Amino acid sequence: MLKLKLTAVLALAMFLAACGGGGGDSSSSGSKVFNIDYYPAECSEAAQTEFVYKAMHDVYYWADTSPVLDYKAYDSQYDLIYAMRNSKDVFSTIYTKQFINDYYSGSNIGLGLNTITDGTGLYIRMVYPDSPADLAGLERGNRIMSVNGYSAEQMLASSAVSDAAFGPSTAGYSVTIDYLDNSNVSKTAVVSKAEYYADSAPVYDIFTNSGNGKKIGYLFYNSFNENTSDTTAAMEAFRTAGVSELVIDLRYNGGGLVKTAQYIGSFIGGSGLSGLTMLKMIFNNKYSGMNSKVSFADPVYALDVDKVVFLVTGATASASELVINGLKPFKDVYLIGSNTYGKPVGSHYIGYCDKYLSAVTFENKNTLDEGGYFSGISADCRKYENVDSLGQFGSEDEKFLGAALNYLQTGGCVSEPASMAKIKVAEKEIHAPWDEKIIK
Secondary structure (H helix, E strand, O other): OEEOOOOOOOOOOOOOOOEOOOOOOOOOHHHHHOOOOOOOOOOOHHHHHHHHHHHHOOOOOOHHHOOOOOHHHOOOHHHHHHHHOOOOOOOOEEEEHHHHHHHHHOEEEEOOEEEEEOOOOEEEEEEOOOOHHHHOOOOOOOEEEEEOOEEHHHHHHOHHHHHHHHOOOOOOOEEEEEEEOOOOOEEEEEEEOEEEEOOOOOEEEEEEOOOOOOEEEEEEOOOEOOOOHHHHHHHHHHHHHOEEEEEEEOOOOOOEEHHHHHHHHHHHHOHHHOOOEEEEEEOOOOOHHHOEEEEOOOOOOOOOOOEEEEEEOOOOOOHHHHHHHHHOOOOEEEEEEOOOOOOOEEEEEEEEOOEEEEEEEEEEEOOOOOEOOOOOOOOOEEOOOOOOOOOOOOOOOOHHHHHHHHHHHHOOOOOOOHHHOOOEEOOOEOOOOEOHHHOO
């Protein structure tokens, strides 16, 4: 298994600054593409609320059906935007600029882990390489018993208790974690929060297909953010090894930037798809002149793959779904896991005061005009993670990767019954101060 810890930023010579489901770049991407002349003259809550109201009647994808409200009756711009969202829209929201800039840079201050629960226990779902949690010996699959004296049961019962247990995202803040390791041995780790880098592609590996002798590349891809150097390293290794079959692990990837989705899709698509349409962006009636197509590019290390298996869950969203949907008309695509989240729309960040308005501004479709997957993209073979089967990423013994390798080698995959779906993603993403709605 290969683990990367690369902090260099590879500049992308691509024009898109939109997010595959709610994002943009560090600048105000929406400000550059929309004709907005109603920015708040000052930054009182009332002025910002008025701005949000006007934008939801202007750039919003469903602006034609935005309700007419007395925005002055709302004390909070957040309450207003939630009141104005279309029935299909659970995505539009408002973020601080600092939060967005930190998120897309991949830089965080914290422990470097996140969790899942089966409703009764709290387990580590992921540990970022070289994070404080990783350096303290914590691993995926460990069961957390208590944090700073608060039991797992207490934390699961109350988000306020969980917040108190893990404390602020402040460098140097000490957290004591009592846990059971993967051999069921009781251990204690004292971890100090620190800055760490959340790699987009922290794990990759190369296997040989025992059925046809072809090389299989495995890539755990966690976020479509600005940093693509680690992904490029993986693709370079795949190309050098002659990889012709891929397993792309998007189980926890909630999306990110369209330009990075284009970048990843182009790697997978290969030079044969260069110039063909990967994505159509459809705006509202007022901005229909902005409707556009995004084509596959021709990266230096583009692959020539026969089959692509995507590992997916209900947390696989937005730009992840965009890549899957964009490749389907051209490649033999197979999904293992559960239905994806269901976000066939995207956003531009529109900057004002110290915030970004992240309202849905366009719909995604592929070259065949296929989209509208608000209920998710269906898995071809259903598999579910359980707390007793959280193997290590990149291991042939890990349940999802094992199923993918078996499918590529034998052509078979046996679906599990829905009763196996017992895990929930914990509400609190411990490695960064964001809730799951931003994982887009």
